[in-house]
Amino acid sequence: MMSKTFYITTPIYYVNDKPHVGTGLTTLIADAVSRFQRAQGKTVFFLTGTDENAPKVAAAAQKAGKDPQAFVDEMASVFERYWQTLNIRYDIFMRTTRTDHKRAVQRVFQQLLAKGDVYAGEYEGWYCISCETFWTGAKVEEERLCLNAECRKPLEHRKEHSYFLRLSAYADRLRDYIQANPSFIEPETRRNEVLSFIAEGLQDVAISRLEANWGTPVPGEDNMVIYVWFDALINYLTATGWGENGVADPILWPPDLQLMGKDILPRFHATIWPATLMALELPLPKQLFGHGWWLFKGEKISKSKTPGGLADPLLIVRELSADAQCEERFAVDALRYYMLREMPTQSDTNFSVEALEARYNADLANDLGNLLHRTLSMTHRYLEGQVTNAELEPEIAAVFQKAVRETAAAFHETQFPAGLQTAWEIIRAVNHYYDSRAPWNLAKQGDLAGVGQTLYAGLEASRILSIILSPVMPSVCEAIAGQLNLPYETRWSEAEKLNGLPVGHALNQPTPVFPRLQPKAEAPAAPEKKPPQEVKPMDEMISIDEFKKIKIRVARVTAAEPHPNANKLLKLTVSLGDETRTIVAGIAESHTPDQLVGRQVLILANLQPATLRGVVSEGMLLAADIDGKAILLSPETEVPDGTGVR
């Protein structure tokens, strides 16, 4: 029987935006793991792809004036181009618009329906069209805004016939499984998060949506499609050909490693997904790995705050390549190295061009590149470019072997920062060794045998590095092998061997792979670049008539007290002259009650009342928002309470 293939996946990405450094990181980790596993002799099946069945996609296509299928085709190819440029070698680019996928999803649906793990019911609740999610809870009832912090759009009340996945029935099994198999969810902090998420109680999830035009139709229903997340998760299964007969291919199934950002782990990959597999009586993935996020200057990457160029891997590569005068494919490898050397695992990590450049110079130009270059230069200068001695001193050989072993152990655990750090021990050891042996002095003394023996350490180090670094920097490693006049070798077992360069082997002339980055001349007080003003499309504008519907009035705070049942809210009593109202405001973190009494403030007066933690609020306090901190607005001079604002 054939041995099990190493099956590794990234999430399939939403096609409504091009890749950024976040999706780039997940995909890069997957590529490096794939290359490493291949180097270990495994057959690898590496899946990435695009999630195309979201109703939002159809809407975006319509807006762009395109046919939805043409639109997703275009976006899918944008992703494929990105991955090609970053030298990502996947085996399958999965797309959920594939008919075999859709058929297989329907098969899952029918199978679970027959078993009772999917049941028909009625869904009533608040729905975010943009996020394609129903939200529940007191907060939603009150504010009717999407709970997704990035979205916060108004929700729509929907009551619809729906199908549910009986997730609640799997909560105990899931919890037990996770506890019995700690390596199922890594790293540990994610595992704890998932366990507490489950402990809070898993609700059955609606897995159908009313929608006729785009998505995977629910079997036997008109105008109903499968919920896009449920549809998307199943891609990992349908990509293996499961849909053909409903039997999992034992060569491929289950996945060995499923990578993703931490945000989509608890709610989807660690609950809905394994519960679905349990319901299908299929083995669960061996491991779900949720890495942390890249931050920009300590803040979460976001479309509004992060300058576009910083988040686009291709622009970063292009700029580095231009600044350093290195080939673009090597700049790609430099970015790959940086991302994996500093990859966020437990917590989030800052991403910065400065840090990338620091790694480039210190690790790649000064260490890796320079070691190869000085070694080859001396070989040509003293030994006519030939290997004259193929015997490593035992001490240095031991260092190499230990580093190769430890690097492999770290890569096996997806610990690239540790693995790369260990690999660099080899470089450090050779630089030390050169310093103690001073082959340039040996040459002056005519001890060419000594020179040959010393330089052999650098040659072997370069050969070994060209193998063990190739999961991370494939193009660079190929170039190193080329300068050593060796065929490009990626098999790890060849790195474990010593003395791989025979006496008499002729080396090629060295060329710097990573030319050193020169410190940028201080830009002569470049004027602060203003981001181009975004032109608001007309549909975000409102008419004067719409504005006239909004009644803003001046009110005086006559009393203020903490909300009896909430710690971020204050309960205010305000006077509008002829009328007194109670207003609940979320300003307890920025204001104390006594700071407010007597003040004039602006309120939105014709807002529907809402109950907030048991207190009816009859209006909304207006305030400027500085990172969530409220700065209250007041009239320029005292005016009669209740004065209207226009």
Place this chain on the structure above:
RNA sequence: GGCGGUGUAGCUCAGUGGUCAGAGCAUCCGGUUCAUACCCGGGGGGUCGGCGGUUCAAAUCCGCCCGCCGCUACCA
């Protein structure tokens, strides 16, 4: 607020009871010159977030507090 993390040199981080607490980068000094102004050595720089406790011995275990992060829950 609840739950889970985290806080160690200017920066990024190792270090889960036991020599004066470590590495890389940065910085300063020295050496070297084969090499991409590179490499090698050395120095400076830390009350290991704070306060208590356990112990012969704590960055490491326990308790409380503070800061930051994540999930979650009331910022109309």
